Amino acid sequence: MIVRLRGWVPIAALLLASAPAIAGPPFVTDDPEPTDTGHWENYGFVAGTHFPGETDGEAGLDINYGAAHDLQLTVGVPLEYEHRRGTHVGFGDLELGAKYRFLYQSEGSLLPDVAFFPSLSVPTATRGFGGGRVSAFLPLWAQKDFGKWSLFGGGGYTINPGRDARNFWLEGIALSRAITDAVSLGAEIYHQGRDSVDETAITGINVGGAYRFAKHWSLLGSAGPGLEHPRRSGRYSFYMALKADY
Numbered sequence: 001m002i003v004r005l006r007g008w009v010p011i012a013a014l015l016l017a018s019a020p021a022i023a024g025p026p027f028v029t030d031d032p033e034p035t036d037t038g039h040w041e042n043y044g045f046v047a048g049t050h051f052p053g054e055t056d057g058e059a060g061l062d063i064n065y066g067a068a069h070d071l072q073l074t075v076g077v078p079l080e081y082e083h084r085r086g087t088h089v090g091f092g093d094l095e096l097g098a099k100y101r102f103l104y105q106s107e108g109s110l111l112p113d114v115a116f117f118p119s120l121s122v123p124t125a126t127r128g129f130g131g132g133r134v135s136a137f138l139p140l141w142a143q144k145d146f147g148k149w150s151l152f153g154g155g156g157y158t159i160n161p162g163r164d165a166r167n168f169w170l171e172g173i174a175l176s177r178a179i180t181d182a183v184s185l186g187a188e189i190y191h192q193g194r195d196s197v198d199e200t201a202i203t204g205i206n207v208g209g210a211y212r213f214a215k216h217w218s219l220l221g222s223a224g225p226g227l228e229h230p231r232r233s234g235r236y237s238f239y240m241a242l243k244a245d246y
Contacts, residue, residue: 029172032115034072049234090126168193
């Protein structure tokens with residue numbers, strides 16, 4: 001799992017400002033809204049986690065297509081990297097997913113949007129990267145909008161086979177707000193269980209935002225500290241992306 005903030009000053013802007021708010025990227029916590037039917041939402045991204053003496057992460061493309069009403073198909077094509085004294089780069093595992101929204105929010109009701117978003121990681125990584133086996137992530141994501149505010153969260157279970165590997169849960173909750181038609185800001189807290197016998201659990205917070213600078217183009221970013229065993233699970237993480245939607 002990718003972990004992505006520090007600097008709670010931007011949250012003050014959320015309280016002063018009164019476009020729906022961002023949900024999903026740039027956060028670890030995802031949202032239940034699929035890409036519109038017949039449309040694309042594609043992200044060119046770089047993400048990483050900094051440990052004492054090294055930074056590990058990935059860069060690549062996250063391709064989303066609205067294949068049918070309430071159904072989004074997703075392909076993730078990453079390059080992974082490790083930077084210590086030198087930099088080691090290789091192909092990551094191909095990610096295949098399908099998001100299906102089956103519940104809808106409505107005005108005057110507390111019922112949120114809810115979607116099931118299963119995905120598979122296919123072992124296509126260069127030697128030294130990836131898990132070497134097919135793994136599956138099985139999450140449910142929910143969202144409720146209140147005017148300019150969006151509250152979203154959920155999580156799921158990862159089936160993570162392999163020697164010394166462990167199955168684990170990932171959960172998160174986030175709140176975001178549209179500041180203007182072009183700018184949204186938000187924050188999240190998330191937790192991931194141990195994914196192997198020699199790793200620790202991860203808890204972190206992120207602050208991030210999105211800026212639409214042209215009709216079909218947006219910049220997204222987030223960053224934040226690790227709160228649980230930061231020397232082993234990462235002192236801070238970051239995510240940056242260029243989004244194209246059409």
